[in-house]
Amino acid sequence: MNYEQIRFESADGIARITLDRPDRLNSFTDQMHEEVRDALSRVASDGSRVLLLTGNGRGFCAGQDLSDRAVAPGAAPVDLGRSIEKNYRPLILTLRNLPMPVVCGVNGVAAGAGASIALACDLVIATRSASFVQAFARIGLIPDAGGTYFLPRLVGTARAMGLAMLADKLTAEDAEHIGLIWKCVDDEAFAATIDALLAKLAVAPTRGLAAIKRVLHASSHNTLEAQLALECETQRELGQSDDYREGVEAFLAKRTPQFSGR
Ligand code: T3D
8 A cells, every 4th residue: 555644664673653644733534544554454464573653743643634524514413433433443452452562752742532542552752842632622522542541541530531621731741740651752852762762672572562561451450360360371471482581591691682572
């Protein structure tokens, strides 16, 4: 597929998807969804060991492209459920289920479903000038694309309620302070920080990282007993991996491990 609204690169175990409609703050159209879907299916099978999702220009993503919607007074109502079912739900589930770390590089404002998509990723790094806006309430909607799931789990119900109902801009610094994201870094350091992180993750024990992702996410709905059982089962499985053997051998030999990701 030829991409017109995103850019996709994959090399040395690192895949990068860049949303590329800067004049519309990278808001999502049907076409962009299709292109991202296609790129994600390539990431799943091209040997990538880490994925970066980021945006081009001064925004990360402003959610759904609202100019795509015919919502003039008197017009037939739009079925937003259809758009969510077709586009946003599979996107969020794919990001969550990819067996590798997904890094979100929030290069600017993340609004509406754009904010939810960022929160669906595993490590969110934002520029200091970036911001997060739960813009949904401004147009009479609820946080979708997983927003109502991620927000209370990341920052608690009180903060989730305030962010969702007031729809105020949250600075990247405040997002880091309240635990909504992993880190915010100076704008000038953003590209280098992301590159270093991707390089580190691309040679890490990928199978182990995928398991960390799966098991940590499972903890949000498991009992302690079920979680302990899952840890036991997962550790048993990882104990059979090449990377575990290599990690232990390298530790004992006092050398740097060479993880294959298997
Ligand atoms: O609909 C469905 O399919 C269901 C799913 C819904 C999921 C959703 O995401 S609903 C929420 C949709 N998103 C929003 O409501 C956010 C709308 N945008 C904003 O509130 C603001 O643009 C921002 C807070 C993100 C940034 O503000 P600011 O002042 O930095 O930029 P701006 O001037 O508003 O935007 C720059 C341009 O991008 C501007 O176009 P112009 O005037 O230069 O020609 C603006 O219209 C355009 N733009 C920004 N967001 C969108 C957009 N165009 C279309 N759709 C957008 N979402």
